Each structure stands twice: as C-alpha cells, then as structure tokens.
Amino acid sequence: MSEPTTLAMRDTLNTIYRTESRRVLATLIRLLGNFELAEEALHDAFAAALTQWQRDGVPNNPRAWLVSAGRFKAIDQLRRRARFDASLDDIAQQFDLEHEVSVDDSSDEEVQDDQLRLIFTCCHPSLSADAQLALTLREVCGLTTEEIARAFLSTPATIAQRIVRAKAKIRDAKIPYEVPAQAELNARLDSVLQVIYLVFNEGYSASAGDQLTRNTLSNEAIRLGRLLCELLPDPEALGLLALMLLHESRSAARTTADGDLILLDQQDRTVWDHAQIAEGSALIVRALESRRFGPYTLQAAIAAVHAEASSASATDWNEIVGLYDLLLRVSPSPVVALNRAVAVAMRDGAEAGVALIEAILARGELADYYLAHAARAELYRRLGRNAEAKSAYSQALALTRLEPEQRFLNKQLAELAAEA
C-alpha cells in the first residue's frame, strides 16, 4: 500500500474517531460490562480498521463495524487471559452467546440509549463531584487526562488516578449501566445537569489556565448540553443549554484585549453573538411551554432579558426582578438573593439595593463572597458614599484570588481615590 493512501485513510479514521468513538465506546461498555475492557476494545477496533479498511475499503456502517470488531477483540483478549484465569473463560463465552441473540447492537436508538447510559453512569451521585467531572470529560467527551489536568490546574497523574478510582467504584459497588427509571430520573438528571454546568463554569469563569483550555471546556459543556437535549429533551436540559448559550454569547464582550473584566452594563452589545442568543431564546420558549421548568430555565430567562435589551438602561428590570422572585421560590439561595438585590437597585435605585445586600450580610450569609462586597461597593459609590464604597471594595479585594478580578477592584479603588 502506498504512503499517500495510508495518510488519506488516517484522515478518514481521524474524522470517524471524532464523530463516532464516544458512541462506539458507550455501546462497547454495555456489551462488555467493563470500562477498561471497552476502552482497550475501542483502541483495538480502530487499529484493526486502519489495516482492514485500507485493504477492503471503508464499510457502509463504520460504527457497526467498529462495535463488532471491538467486541471480538475483547473476547479474544478475555480468552487469552483465560488461560491464566478460568473464570474469565465463562465471561468470554457469555459474550459470545449474548451476541447470537442480540438483534442490532448499533441501531440508532440503541446507540442513543447507550450514550445516555454512559452519561448517567459517569454522573452517578455515588461518585464524588470531582470524579464525575473527570469521568464525564474523559469518557463522554473524549478529552485526554492531560487536557483535563490542564483545565483543572491539576496533574495528569492525579486526574488519571481519580478516573481509575471512579471506574473501580463503578465496578465494585456495581453501579449499573442504565438510564434511571422514571421515579429516579428527575433527581438523577439534576446530577447530570450539575456536572455539565460545572464544566461550563470552569471554562467560563476559570481563574487561571490559558484561554484555549477555558474555551475547550465551555464548548464541551455546550456540546454535552446539546447531546443531552437530543437524547432526553427535558425542560431543564433545554433551560441549561439556553443558559450556557446566552452566557457564551457575551464571551467576546466580557474582557478587554488585555484580559480586563468588562461589566455587563459597559459591554459592547454589538459584539454579542446573536445566533447564540436566538438559539437560547428559542430553547427558553420551549422549556417555559412545558410548565415543568426549574432554576436553569429561569436563570436562562433572566439572561435572555439582558440579551434582548439594547443597553443596560433599556433593560426590563421589572421583569428581571420578577424572574428572580420566581427563582428564589424554586431554589432559594443567598447568591440568588444577592443578584435579585442588584436588579432591585437597577429598578428602584441604589439605596433599595444596598439595604437588601446589607440585610443578606447581616444574616451572616455571603460574608466571604467577594461579589457581595463588590456589588455593595458599586452601589455605595453611586450614592456618593465613597468611604463605605472604599471599605467594601477593599473587603472584596481581600476575598478574591483571581487576577482579573483583583485588577478590576484595584482600578475601582484607584478611581475612588482620584475622586476624593
């Protein structure tokens, strides 16, 4: 075989790897009942494809071919190991038998179910939050341990160990490879949505790490959100995807060329991504129509009201406050109360907002949350109470270790000093 053909075949395989490898893996895990075995099988199947497709051409259904090849490779592997361990031979035979009766392991429907099984297994609440994140990025998104480590400012060894432990727990505690039954579905879906949103936030607001890694994570989270909406179009899944798209639509306007933060009211709204805004808004309409929406949809709706306004002053603050009221009812939290207070300040004036924030802090909540102090500082400044503004900015500064935030707060303090 000639060198250029090999290169062309590698290109073809790379493309197929990108589009199909996660689906093939999801199905192989179901068929083999074991993550490690499935990963080896996936690897072996692609290696076999390189030589065999070169010779016989690309099969009509590459995915089915890869699943089948992966499965045979795994059975082979088990047989070879069985020479040392008799119990494995039974397992290998069992796979063989099951194969005879299985109708079509790679029908579209079955493959979609496998992808959902994989997502729900990786996001199982019996795994630690860290493990869920790492496992989802590795198995569902196909990121390498190196990429995950870079994104979470960790070492590949730590991430690899986390993934190995999570897989051991799946095996030893027998976490089933299944989509949860209807009765558990909502609670389990929450756990999946949380993982996806964590991935997104890590990318969106991560303190350190290079811009490229951050974008990777945001994009992966949006891709996961899309996949979930395709597989299981629950209103909150739609709401989460909408929320991520609406946040992402502002990414080009969020920072200056030097990486300094630009607050929402000062952002250049012409650089917001209007395609993402339109897609997000359409998803919110679908989620709201279901009347089974929750906190993600409400947060997305708030982001959409911002997105639809031509400027901060043209924003419908009354509607935003109303949405925050709803959000506080379905998922009460001091951070939501803080955001509501800022919206009230925009609607009714800084005085009203400050009173609400001081009340939250007086309850002992958010005392260590830099944004609470930064928001308070901003409102005091608008009221001309510069001494209080200065003290609040200083408190905020002491509470954040993120460099862009520190620069922003220092700049505000410098401006205050200049005004004095």
Added chain:
Amino acid sequence: MKYLALVYFDEKAMAAMPEPDWASLNRECIACVDHLKDSGHYLGGSPLESTDTATTLRVRNGKLSTTDGPFAETKEQLAGFYMLEARDLNEAIQLASKIPPARYGSVEVRPVRELEAYRLPEAS
C-alpha cells in the same frame, strides 16, 4: 449482590423524641423489614443498643485491650444495620431509602466483599 446498609443517627436527638413518635418509628421499622422480607431483599439485620453500651477492643502483640464506648466520637452514631440482596447499587439505594431512620440520620450503603477467593484449597 449483597449490600450492607449501615444506619446512623444522632442518639441524643433521637433520645429526646417523644415516646409515641419513637414507638411509631419502631413500628415503621418492623413494617420496613416485613416488606423487604416479602420482596426477597432482606438477608438480615438488627437495630443496636446505644453507643453507651459499646465496648471497643484491640489485640496487639497477642494482648487484648478493651475500652469503653465506640471506636470514634462522631455526630451520628451507628444505630443498626440491614443486609440486603440487590441487583445493583441503584436498587440498593432505592431499598435503603425506605429505611425509616434515613429521614432523621443517614444510611451508608456498602457492597459486601467476598473472601472466598482467599480460601486455601483443601488438602484431600
């Protein structure tokens, strides 16, 4: 697959529970066990007397030493256990979520480890 469900709660808080509530909780536990037996998921179990009655022992260099009380002071104390037969962890979690004290304390679900692989072949 076998899972052990370890039931923990704050003994002090439970001791402060009015007698009729405590009696009703115990009746619920009886019903829970009956239900698990009927469905074939119950392999065994029991509530435990309070940690006041506990003795912890250690054997070091062949010497036995005993101390009063549980191994560690914790906010919630071991109050009972259920040995369950379940298809997988999801079923075990579902079964354990019906254990009445789960509403007050917590239930730890652990798969049972098999020792058989370590048995030496019998000389025959």
